[in-house]
Amino acid sequence: MQKVTREMLIEKASALLAEGKVDRVLGWKNGEFSYDVTPFVFTDVESMKKDFVFGDFAFANFSKYLIKETKKSENKVLVFLKPCDTYSFNQLLTEHRFNREKVYAVGIPCDGMVDVSKIKEIVGDGIISVESGDLIKVETLYDGVKEIAKKDVLAERCVNCKSKKHVAYDELMGEEGEILDSNRFDEVAKLEAMTADERYAFWQNELSRCIRCNACRDVCPACTCEKCVFGNPNSGVENKAASNSFEEKMFHIIRAFHVAGRCTDCGECSRVCPQNIPLHLLNRKFIKDINAFYGDYQAGEEVGSRAPLTNYTKEDLEPSEAVNKEEN
Amino acid sequence: MTNETLIPKLGVITDIRIDTPDIKTFRVVSPEGKKLFDHRPGQCAMVSIPGVGEAMFSITSSPTNTEYMEFSIKKCGCLTTWLHQAEVGQNVTVRGPYGNPFPVDDVFAGKDLLFVAGGVGLAPLRSVINYCRHYRDRYGKIDIVYGSRSKDDLLDYQEIINEWSTDSGVNVHLTIDREQEGWDGHVGFVPTYVKELGFEPNKTAVLCGPPIMIKFTLQGLSELGFNREQVYTTLELRMKCGVGKCGRCNVGNKYVCKDGPVFRMDQLDELPDEY
Amino acid sequence: MRKISLSNLDKLFALISEKAKLYLPVDGKNGIASFKLWEEGVQMSQALNTTRSAKDFFFPQTENLMEFKTEGKNIEIIDTRTEKEDFVIFGVRACDVKSFEILDRVFLSEPVDSYYASRREKGVIISLACGRPAETCFCKTFGIDPASPEGDITAWKTATDLYLKANTEKGEKLLASLDGITEACGEEAVEEQKKEISAIMDKLPLKDLTTDKFGVGKTKEYFNSPAWDELSSHCLGCGTCTFVCPTCQCYDVKDFNTGNGVKRFRCWDSCMYSDFTLMAHGNSRLSQKERFRQRFMHKLVYYPDNNNGMFSCVGCGRCLAKCPISMNIVKVMKTLGGKEND
Numbered sequence: 001m002q003k004v005t006r007e008m009l010i011e012k013a014s015a016l017l018a019e020g021k022v023d024r025v026l027g028w029k030n031g032e033f034s035y036d037v038t039p040f041v042f043t044d045v046e047s048m049k050k051d052f053v054f055g056d057f058a059f060a061n062f063s064k065y066l067i068k069e070t071k072k073s074e075n076k077v078l079v080f081l082k083p084c085d086t087y088s089f090n091q092l093l094t095e096h097r098f099n100r101e102k103v104y105a106v107g108i109p110c111d112g113m114v115d116v117s118k119i120k121e122i123v124g125d126g127i128i129s130v131e132s133g134d135l136i137k138v139e140t141l142y143d144g145v146k147e148i149a150k151k152d153v154l155a156e157r158c159v160n161c162k163s164k165k166h167v168a169y170d171e172l173m174g175e176e177g178e179i180l181d182s183n184r185f186d187e188v189a190k191l192e193a194m195t196a197d198e199r200y201a202f203w204q205n206e207l208s209r210c211i212r213c214n215a216c217r218d219v220c221p222a223c224t225c226e227k228c229v230f231g232n233p234n235s236g237v238e239n240k241a242a243s244n245s246f247e248e249k250m251f252h253i254i255r256a257f258h259v260a261g262r263c264t265d266c267g268e269c270s271r272v273c274p275q276n277i278p279l280h281l282l283n284r285k286f287i288k289d290i291n292a293f294y295g296d297y298q299a300g301e302e303v304g305s306r307a308p309l310t311n312y313t314k315e316d317l318e319p320s321e322a323v324n325k326e327e328n
Numbered sequence: 329m330t331n332e333t334l335i336p337k338l339g340v341i342t343d344i345r346i347d348t349p350d351i352k353t354f355r356v357v358s359p360e361g362k363k364l365f366d367h368r369p370g371q372c373a374m375v376s377i378p379g380v381g382e383a384m385f386s387i388t389s390s391p392t393n394t395e396y397m398e399f400s401i402k403k404c405g406c407l408t409t410w411l412h413q414a415e416v417g418q419n420v421t422v423r424g425p426y427g428n429p430f431p432v433d434d435v436f437a438g439k440d441l442l443f444v445a446g447g448v449g450l451a452p453l454r455s456v457i458n459y460c461r462h463y464r465d466r467y468g469k470i471d472i473v474y475g476s477r478s479k480d481d482l483l484d485y486q487e488i489i490n491e492w493s494t495d496s497g498v499n500v501h502l503t504i505d506r507e508q509e510g511w512d513g514h515v516g517f518v519p520t521y522v523k524e525l526g527f528e529p530n531k532t533a534v535l536c537g538p539p540i541m542i543k544f545t546l547q548g549l550s551e552l553g554f555n556r557e558q559v560y561t562t563l564e565l566r567m568k569c570g571v572g573k574c575g576r577c578n579v580g581n582k583y584v585c586k587d588g589p590v591f592r593m594d595q596l597d598e599l600p601d602e603y
Numbered sequence: 604m605r606k607i608s609l610s611n612l613d614k615l616f617a618l619i620s621e622k623a624k625l626y627l628p629v630d631g632k633n634g635i636a637s638f639k640l641w642e643e644g645v646q647m648s649q650a651l652n653t654t655r656s657a658k659d660f661f662f663p664q665t666e667n668l669m670e671f672k673t674e675g676k677n678i679e680i681i682d683t684r685t686e687k688e689d690f691v692i693f694g695v696r697a698c699d700v701k702s703f704e705i706l707d708r709v710f711l712s713e714p715v716d717s718y719y720a721s722r723r724e725k726g727v728i729i730s731l732a733c734g735r736p737a738e739t740c741f742c743k744t745f746g747i748d749p750a751s752p753e754g755d756i757t758a759w760k761t762a763t764d765l766y767l768k769a770n771t772e773k774g775e776k777l778l779a780s781l782d783g784i785t786e787a788c789g790e791e792a793v794e795e796q797k798k799e800i801s802a803i804m805d806k807l808p809l810k811d812l813t814t815d816k817f818g819v820g821k822t823k824e825y826f827n828s829p830a831w832d833e834l835s836s837h838c839l840g841c842g843t844c845t846f847v848c849p850t851c852q853c854y855d856v857k858d859f860n861t862g863n864g865v866k867r868f869r870c871w872d873s874c875m876y877s878d879f880t881l882m883a884h885g886n887s888r889l890s891q892k893e894r895f896r897q898r899f900m901h902k903l904v905y906y907p908d909n910n911n912g913m914f915s916c917v918g919c920g921r922c923l924a925k926c927p928i929s930m931n932i933v934k935v936m937k938t939l940g941g942k943e944n945d
Contacts, residue, residue: 405883575853
């Protein structure tokens with residue numbers, strides 16, 4: 001399989017810009033280090049050649065950015081979407097959050113993103129450069145170059161990748177992948193196997209680290225309310241630190257409820273959490289339950305699909321049955 | 329325990345005056361019936377109802393009043409709406425005084441003074457106007473231009489008519505935005521009226537009102553020959569601590585609560601346009 | 604200078620703990636190191652730094668300020684402040700130690716914040732030199748030497764020993780009380796480590812970053828820079844940078860109705876939040892660009908303006924590591940400062 005490279009993406013963007021099909025490109029801009037890649041809107045090929053990057057650290061799921069970006073101009077914006085990003089893309093279209101006509105989506109293949117903190121666990125601090133590949137070459141200030149298998153430092157969400165298949169695009173680069181038989185619910189099952197007290201202790205420990213920076217909410221493609229209840233000073237539960245430990249949990253639990261059925265499991269929440277709280281597990285529990293109660297449903301797989309929680313059918317499970325199912 | 333500025337004093341509302349349909353003036357004293365603390369003209373205080381909110385208000389009574397302080401408060405947000413429903417006898421918490429006062433004892437001394445206010449913008453100027461009236465012989469001529477939407481929206485109307493207008497050497501020029509039955513005074517916006525009145529530019533001017541009024545009044549004053557060094561105003565931004573620590577009321581490197589709220593126009597010119 | 608063998612570290616910690624609560628960096632799950640209370644069996648983290656800074660010790664994320672009882676028209680004000688206990692923080696890095704000075708200038712200036720002051724008075728800081736600075740470190744830019752951190756006592760850890768040197772009266776008192784398990788020693792090993800650290804500092808990727816373009820009197824130069832648009836364009840408006848920052852000290856004061864009275868508490872706030880400057884009748888910073896600009900102008904211009912040129916950044920690198928979109932003060936400085944700063 002031919003690998004899609006940075007150069008190929010620049011070439012593609014260059015052609016689309018030249019044709020006038022798009023007038024800007026939502027892409028990844030290099031930073032100070034190999035891994036601190038920033039979302040950036042390029043408007044010319046020269047700056048792309050200088051600063052555009054694509055590789056193991058092109059995390060950002062651009063779908064949510066399209067809400068703001070499509071409002072900026074009448075012209076189309078080119079966006080590169082990894083397979084998992086396309087699910088959020090569709091989900092946002094389902095929710096009428098941006099104008100599809102103003103986007104030119106190019107699907108790009110993805111063989112998993114790398115979590116730099118996992119690299120740091122192996123090599124320590126002082127990373128000077130990281131070279132992509134199945135074997136990642138990491139150079140540090142202290143120990144020279146080390147080779148690490150990419151699979152050992154994959155981002156958590158990529159370890160349990162749900163799909164290498166794009167569900168939306170105008171054009172696809174590289175080869176299309178398949179929906180994977182992922183074991184992403186294994187960890188949820190572990191939590192379910194705990195006693196209520198154990199589970200409470202687990203979440204208590206995890207959520208007590210929360211600093212209420214709201215990064216999980218602000219990055220989440222399902223959290224697109226114009227005014228979040230936690231951003232409303234009159235709600236009594238706005239932003240910021242909680243007055244007691246109950247409020248912290250309330251924030252995350254309510255957020256999980258708010259995105260239930262709409263969360264595509266893109267994993268951005270856990271990626272951005274500065275305190276490494278596995279927030280995606282809350283959402284996955286909902287997804288797992290929805291699958292169990294209403295049949296398999298993947299948010300964002302199809303534009304316009306009616307999510308089980310917002311779609312009443314006569315065959316729907318009675319709440320009492322759900323509780324029984326849960327307990328058994 | 330050392331003193332803590334964030335811990336307020338207890339106050340009691342002893343009088344509530346309905347000034348306009350949306351402004352009430354609250355008189356506050358300590359539970360012992362004394363004035364809570366001294367202040368200088370233009371200074372502010374944080375007033376709070378616990379559980380509702382705490383916010384910064386101008387102390388509108390004059391420092392020369394040794395019995396009580398007053399706050400003229402427009403119904404606007406949570407706390408002010410709550411206060412508007414309060415009755416005499418209600419406790420409040422008060423802390424202050426905060427901010428820099430108007431330079432009444434040095435810069436203003438011996439000068440002719442021109443006060444220009446719009447709407448609730450008279451509230452912060454009331455303490456300085458009454459201070460200057462109290463020490464009448466320390467200042468030259470005093471002109472007060474005050475306008476509001478309608479006659480009913482003029483703050484301190486009774487005080488203006490009965491006290492300010494009858495002082496010698498004090499000229500009050502009232503105006504309202506639109507014609508109104510029972511009003512035979514001037515009609516028109518404040519900035520235009522200031523220009524019409526055509527003041528000599530040998531005065532020290534003090535402005536307070538909505539930003540748009542300030543902007544056009546400044547233009548008018550400049551046409552009349554006023555320098556920005558002769559013009560003072562007072563700012564308002566979101567505040568939590570009142571002492572330059574909580575970090576939200578800054579305009580550039582100045583904190584409105586601590587370095588203001590009183591600024592001279594040429595001082596504001598040095599700051600970024602973010603207020 | 605005193606020293607103690609690393610194999611006796613637990614004895615040292617135990618002895619300090621007898622005198623006061625001792626906090627030190629401890630590894631948690633998921634690669635997060637944080638300051639924890641030392642007890643028998645607690646191992647000190649090998650991580651370069653804690654994810655959250657040490658500012659929590661003096662300026663906690665939330666703290667109760669006072670309480671009120673309300674009944675009818677009556678209000679009772681209850682001062683809930685209590686005398687604080689002595690405590691010792693071990694292993695604070697040079698950057699975080701410097702951050703205390705930056706916070707001091709805010710909280711200890713008149714009128715003194717008594718909540719902060721009482722903690723500051725009771726805390727003894729044992730700093731630890733950085734043997735292995737990270738690529739994200741740029742403390743040197745702000746004149747901080749990670750080989751000789753400030754603090755009441757400075758510690759250096761070599762392969763075999765921990766070296767301790769008191770810098771203040773508080774530090775001398777504590778160090779003297781540890782004489783029974785430490786021994787007097789020369790400074791050779793420490794001098795050697797200082798040289799090694801200095802050599803590493805010259806190899807760090809951000810070693811050439813300078814503050815030359817920033818500081819006192821630069822408001823007009825940068826406030827209206829067109830660069831803010833681009834720099835802030837993808838800012839999520841979250842508070843990550845603010846909350847992991849050791850020098851960010853903005854706070855909110857909020858009331859919480861407990862059903863049995865009102866608790867007035869203070870909590871960290873962020874200028875990145877849209878309601879930070881929201882008033883009943885308007886907002887002075889309407890867009891994320893204005894809020895983003897405020898944060899960096901404060902650190903690079905406004906704070907220096909008000910503090911004899913001292914910057915409100917210590918180069919700890921936490922925002923570099925934690926920003927969800929990898930936007931940070933280094934990128935801001937390089938973009939605003941122009942090519943020469945690159």
